[in-house]
Every structure is written in C-alpha cells, then in structure tokens.
Amino acid sequence: MGGFAYQHVQKLTKSFEMVEHTYEVNVELEQILSYLKDAETGQRGYLISKDTLFLEPYYSSREKTNNSFARLKELTKNDKTQQNSLKNLSFLIAENLSIFDKSFKYANKNGTNTADFYALLNNGKNTMDSIRAKISKMIAHQNQLLQVRKKKSNESLTNTPLVIYSVLIITLVILLLTYAKINKDLKNLKKKNIQLEIFKESTNQSEIVSKHGNWTYYINEDKFEYSNNLYRLLGEQPQSFDPTIENFMKFVHPEDAENLQKQVNRMIKEENLPFIYYRIIQKNGNIKHFKAYGKMIVSEDNQKRLLGITSDITEEVKxxxxxxxxxxxxxxxxxxxxxxxxxxxxxLQEPLRKIQTFISRLDHKEANNLSEKGKLYLERIKIAASRMRLLIDDLLQFSRTNKSEEVLEVTNMNLILENAKQELAETILEKEATITSDAIPEMTVIPFQIQQLFINLIGNSLKYSKQNVKPIIEISYSKINTDDVSKLKKPKYSNYHKLTFVDNGIGFDQEYAEKIFVLFSRLHNKNEYSGTGIGLSICKKIIDNHQGYIFAEGKLNKGATFEVFLPFK
Missing domain, CATH: 1.20.5 (Single alpha-helices involved in coiled-coils or other helix-helix interfaces)
Structure with a gap:
C-alpha cells in the first residue's frame, strides 16, 4: 500500500514537472525572440549613430541566443515536432544574423542611402517576421501541451487525496484483518497449549497407572532424557540424578548388568533396541522386572533420536x-x-456289567421265588443300573467331545444325517416317526462330532414326543448373512450355514431355553423321561468347537425348534 501511494505521488510530481517544463520551453522561446530584438535594435542604433556602443547589446544578444537555443534543444529532445521546428528556427536565425553582418559591412563601405542597403534591411525584416511566426507557432504548440499537462496534473491532484485515503482505508482494513487473524491464531495457540498440557498430564498419569517410563536418546548429541516416572520406577524422585547410562546401570541387578550393557552398546552402535528384559534393585532392596524397547526417529533437520519405553513387568512375571x-x-x-x-x-463298566448280568440271571431264574417287595426291589435295581450305565456313557461322550481330538474336513452332511438316523433306526421304527430334511451342502466340520450332534438333536425330539402322537421332525437348511440375524453376538464370519430342527413334541417353556444346554440340567422328572441331562450339553460343546451358535425355542405341548449356525468356510 505504501509503495502504491509512493508511485501515485511520483506520478503527481512528474505531472508538475511536465507543466514546469512547458513553461521553461516557452520562456526560452520568448527569450530568443527578445535577444534577436535586442540585436536588431543595436544594429539600427549603430547604423543611425555610427556609435559602437550600440554594438554591445548586438554581440551579447548573439551569445545569449546561442545559449537559449542550446537549452531549447535539451528541453525538447523528446518532442520531434519541436525538434523539427528548432532546425528551421536555427536556419532562420543564422540567416538573420548573416543579414545583420552584411548590413554592417555595406553601410561602412557604401553608406545607408542606397537601394541595395534598403534591400538588405527589407530581407532582414522578412527574416525576422519568419522568426516571430516560427516562435509563435512553437509557443502555440507548447501551450497545447501545457493545457493537456495541466489537465492531467489537476486530475492527479484531485485524485491524490482519494487515492491516499483509499490506501489508508485498505491498509487499516488489512491491519484489522491481520489483528483478527493473529488474535484467532493466539486463541488457537492457547487452546493447543491447554490441550498439550492436558495431554502431558494425562501421559504422566498413564505412565504412573501403566507402570512405564519414557526415555529419549539423542544420537547426534550422545545424551539421554528420562521421564519423571522412569525415576519413580527406579524408586527415586523425578530428576534426582543425571540421565546417563552410568547412573542407570547402578540400579541394574548384578546378574543382568553385563547382558544389559552389551544390549546398550549394541543399541548405540546399531541405533536400534529390540525388546530386552532385565531386573533392577531399588535402594530399599525391592527387585523389579523391567522390559525396554526403542525405535529410531529421524526429524526433518536430520536429527536422530531413539524413543524408548521401559515398563515395570514385575506383576506380569508374577x-x-x-x-x-x-x-x-x-x-x-x-x-x-x-x-x-x-x-x-x-x-467301572466291568463291575457294572457283572451287576447287570447277575440281575438278569436273578430276574430270569429266581424271580418266582421272590416276594412282591423283592420283585419291586429287583426292578428298581435294574432301572438304577441302566441309568448308571447310560450316565457313564454320556459322561464319556461329553469328555471326548473335544475339538483338538478331531480335524476339520469337507464332509457330505447328507451322509452324516443318514448315519445318524441309522443309529436311531430302532427308536424311529418303534415310535413310527417321520423325518424330512432339505438337501444339505458339503461343510467343513468334524464329521464324528456333527454325527453325534444330529443323533442327540433327533434323539431328543424322539424322547420328548407326545404319547399316542407320531413324532414328526423337519430339518431345513439355509445360508444366512450375519447382518440379517440379530441374535448372533460378535460373529467371526460374515456368512453361516443354518440348520433348523422342528418337532411336534411336548416342547418346553421358553424361559428354560438356555438352561437346557447346561450340563446335568433336566426339565422333567427322571421317572417321566429317561435321560441324564448331558445330551444337549454335548450339542452345545460340539457347536462351540466349530465356532458356531445353537439356539432353542419351545412352546409347551406345541413342540420345540433348535437352530444350529455353522460357519460358512
């Protein structure tokens, strides 16, 4: 803005100078005319009086005319019109002065009262008139330039206050904007400083809570810097000693000092520090286990720093x-x-088999010799032995249901389902059950466990069927996306196979939907329905081994539905 104002003032000054220049040209032109008139007057005085005193202004005017003419040539050097006029004027002045010289010589020789002398005077008069006309023309030209330059000067003079005022206003606006920007930046800087203070304090607190300290190794300067909490981890007050390797090594356990020193020397040489583990001994005798790690950072100005973290892992070690x-x-x-x-x-099974064998023989050969109470006791012994055998078999099955014992493989699920139905064929025929199923694609599963899953789920539906009602079991398949099923909590896969088992049995109250998968959990009296409460627990364990899900829904006397979700791999 200052430069712009200065430029405008320079322009105004130049317009004044141009006006002044025009006046100077006019003055010089007037002076040339005046000098020529003086020379003419001196000539006439001498011719009349023959007094050489009149020649003094004649000679001085000639010299002055030459000086003014030279000044005019300098003043009008950039004006071609005036330069051309000066050439003509120079010719006329030279001719006029030549006539003056001839007149002097002729008057001294032949006198002034002759026709030739009057002819010379007449030529001088005509030349002088031409000079006056040429100078008048040149003055007129300068006057035209003067009017133009006066107009520009007046415009510049008029606009100057407005321009300077505008420049001041713009400068003021820029200053205000600058102040606003600086004020805004200061507020942001204060805000950032506050955030940095908060971050610094939170960092200090996090170091205390997480039991770790920071350190920085300035490689170019070969010096260290420790955080306050690193001193605390050593059992010292913050900044209580100079952060040097020598001072730190004083706290290191003697058995770990040599190895740590090698690691530090290697760190300084290779500018890197992998995880290292060592112990320190505080002044109160407490032994702490430390873990340290460092990473190289190179700044824009090529300053190398090794940023490190030292953690107290004593509790982790314990x-x-x-x-x-x-x-x-x-x-x-x-x-x-x-x-x-x-x-x-x-x-256990060997003596149990003997007990069942002797019970069978006793029932076959000695039953008729027993009293009614004896027969009742015998029947109860048979039932208890059978339940014990079933419980042992189920416990063995549950303990063997372990994923680590089997390998996942691509399996024909329809064949697995048929094998399960063959296992339950006797019960299916006995109850005249109807089992329908969709075509199930191949899956990556543990075949034996999935077959056990099908046996347990179908067997469960057969066991809890209604009296005098033929069981109907429907098995359906679908592929689902996890986004479409809200009941899957934190699924590991985006797609799952869904198998649904629906029966028309006695069902159960929905409030027990999760309880039925708990080991030894039973919803019915053992005298009403046989079982150990392990079958569905085995199902749950098999599904967990496959990283899947199993859900149960039931309505009393309307049947039960089991949904199985297996990962789609």
Missing part, C-alpha cells in the same frame, strides 16, 4: 509364574481326568 503353576496343576487334573475316563470306560 502372574506368569502363577499361570505356569496353574497350568501344571491343570495338566495334573487333565491326567487325573484321563485316568477317570479310563476307569469309567473300563474299571
């Missing part, structure tokens, strides 16, 4: 040791469980 102890205990329990399975499958 928990890891505790977890190891519990894992060992779990392994022992698993071995004991395996021993139990072996006992249940062999040692």
């Amino acid at each position: 928990n890891y040791k505790l977890l190891e102890e519990r894992n060992l205990e779990l392994e022992r329990n698993n071995k004991e469980l395996s021993s139990f399975n072996h006992v249940a499958s062999h040692d």
Whole structure:
C-alpha cells in the first residue's frame, strides 16, 4: 500500500514537472525572440549613430541566443515536432544574423542611402517576421501541451487525496484483518497449549497407572532424557540424578548388568533396541522386572533420536509364574481326568456289567421265588443300573467331545444325517416317526462330532414326543448373512450355514431355553423321561468347537425348534 501511494505521488510530481517544463520551453522561446530584438535594435542604433556602443547589446544578444537555443534543444529532445521546428528556427536565425553582418559591412563601405542597403534591411525584416511566426507557432504548440499537462496534473491532484485515503482505508482494513487473524491464531495457540498440557498430564498419569517410563536418546548429541516416572520406577524422585547410562546401570541387578550393557552398546552402535528384559534393585532392596524397547526417529533437520519405553513387568512375571503353576496343576487334573475316563470306560463298566448280568440271571431264574417287595426291589435295581450305565456313557461322550481330538474336513452332511438316523433306526421304527430334511451342502466340520450332534438333536425330539402322537421332525437348511440375524453376538464370519430342527413334541417353556444346554440340567422328572441331562450339553460343546451358535425355542405341548449356525468356510 505504501509503495502504491509512493508511485501515485511520483506520478503527481512528474505531472508538475511536465507543466514546469512547458513553461521553461516557452520562456526560452520568448527569450530568443527578445535577444534577436535586442540585436536588431543595436544594429539600427549603430547604423543611425555610427556609435559602437550600440554594438554591445548586438554581440551579447548573439551569445545569449546561442545559449537559449542550446537549452531549447535539451528541453525538447523528446518532442520531434519541436525538434523539427528548432532546425528551421536555427536556419532562420543564422540567416538573420548573416543579414545583420552584411548590413554592417555595406553601410561602412557604401553608406545607408542606397537601394541595395534598403534591400538588405527589407530581407532582414522578412527574416525576422519568419522568426516571430516560427516562435509563435512553437509557443502555440507548447501551450497545447501545457493545457493537456495541466489537465492531467489537476486530475492527479484531485485524485491524490482519494487515492491516499483509499490506501489508508485498505491498509487499516488489512491491519484489522491481520489483528483478527493473529488474535484467532493466539486463541488457537492457547487452546493447543491447554490441550498439550492436558495431554502431558494425562501421559504422566498413564505412565504412573501403566507402570512405564519414557526415555529419549539423542544420537547426534550422545545424551539421554528420562521421564519423571522412569525415576519413580527406579524408586527415586523425578530428576534426582543425571540421565546417563552410568547412573542407570547402578540400579541394574548384578546378574543382568553385563547382558544389559552389551544390549546398550549394541543399541548405540546399531541405533536400534529390540525388546530386552532385565531386573533392577531399588535402594530399599525391592527387585523389579523391567522390559525396554526403542525405535529410531529421524526429524526433518536430520536429527536422530531413539524413543524408548521401559515398563515395570514385575506383576506380569508374577502372574506368569502363577499361570505356569496353574497350568501344571491343570495338566495334573487333565491326567487325573484321563485316568477317570479310563476307569469309567473300563474299571467301572466291568463291575457294572457283572451287576447287570447277575440281575438278569436273578430276574430270569429266581424271580418266582421272590416276594412282591423283592420283585419291586429287583426292578428298581435294574432301572438304577441302566441309568448308571447310560450316565457313564454320556459322561464319556461329553469328555471326548473335544475339538483338538478331531480335524476339520469337507464332509457330505447328507451322509452324516443318514448315519445318524441309522443309529436311531430302532427308536424311529418303534415310535413310527417321520423325518424330512432339505438337501444339505458339503461343510467343513468334524464329521464324528456333527454325527453325534444330529443323533442327540433327533434323539431328543424322539424322547420328548407326545404319547399316542407320531413324532414328526423337519430339518431345513439355509445360508444366512450375519447382518440379517440379530441374535448372533460378535460373529467371526460374515456368512453361516443354518440348520433348523422342528418337532411336534411336548416342547418346553421358553424361559428354560438356555438352561437346557447346561450340563446335568433336566426339565422333567427322571421317572417321566429317561435321560441324564448331558445330551444337549454335548450339542452345545460340539457347536462351540466349530465356532458356531445353537439356539432353542419351545412352546409347551406345541413342540420345540433348535437352530444350529455353522460357519460358512
């Protein structure tokens, strides 16, 4: 804005100078005419009086005329019209001065009262008239330029206050905008500073809560910087000693000092620090387990820094040791469980089979010798032995339902379903049950477990069928997207196979829909319906092994529906 105003003032000054220049040209033209008149007057005075005193203005005017003419040539050097006029004027002035010289010589020699002398005077008069006309024309030309330049000067003079005022207004507006921008930036800066303070404090608190400290190794300067909490992890007050490797190594456990020093030397050399583990001893004697990690950062000005984090993992180490102890205990329990399975499958079943064998013989050969109460007791023993055998078989089945024991493979599900129906063929014929199913595509499953799933679900529908009503079991298939089924919580796959088992049995109250999958859970009296409460628990475990879902819906005396969702792989 200042430059613009300066330029306008320069333009105004130049317009004044041009006006002044025009006046100077006119003055010089007038002076040339005046000098020539003086020379003419001096000539006449000398011719009349023959007094050489009159020649003094004649000679001085000639010199002055030459000076003015030279000045005019300089003033009008950029005006071609005036330059051409000056050439003509120079010729006329030279001719006029030549006539003056001839007149002097002729008058001194022949006198002034002759026809030739009067002819010279007449030529001089005509030349002088031409000079006056040429100068008048040149003055007129300058006057025209003067009017134009006066007009421009007046316009510049009129516009100057407006321009300067406008420049001041614009400058003021820019200053106000600048102030507003600076004020806004200051507010943002204050806001950012507050956020940085909050972030810094939250970082400090997070270090305290998570038991870790930060450190920075400035590689170019070969110096360290520790956060306050790193000092606290060492059992010291913040910034209580210089952050150097030597001071830090004083806290390191003697057994770990050599290895840590090697890692630090390697870090300085390779400008990198992978995870390292070591122990430190605080001044109060407490031993802490530390884990450290560093990563290289290169700034725009090529300054290298190694940013590191040191964490107190003492609790993790303790928990890891505790977890190891519990894992060992779990392994022992698993071995004991395996021993139990072996006992249940062999040692327990063998005496149970003998008991059932002797009960069968007693019932066949000695039943007639027993009293009515004896027969009742015998019948109850038979039922208890059968339930015990069924319970042992179901427990063995539940314990063997383990994904790690089987391998997932692409399986013909329709064949698996037929095998399950063959397993239940006797019950199906006995109850005259009708089982219908859709065509099921191949799936990636554990075949044995899925067959057990089908056996348990179909067997459950057969077991809890209505008296004097033929069971009807419908098995349908569909492929679903997880977005369309809200009941699937945190699904791992986007698509699932859906198998639906619908029967017309006695059903159940919906409030027990989740309870029926709990181990040993029964909704009916054992005298009403046989069973151990393990069958559906096995189903749930099989589905969990396949990372799927199983849901049950029921209505009393209207039947039950089981929905099975298996991952689509």
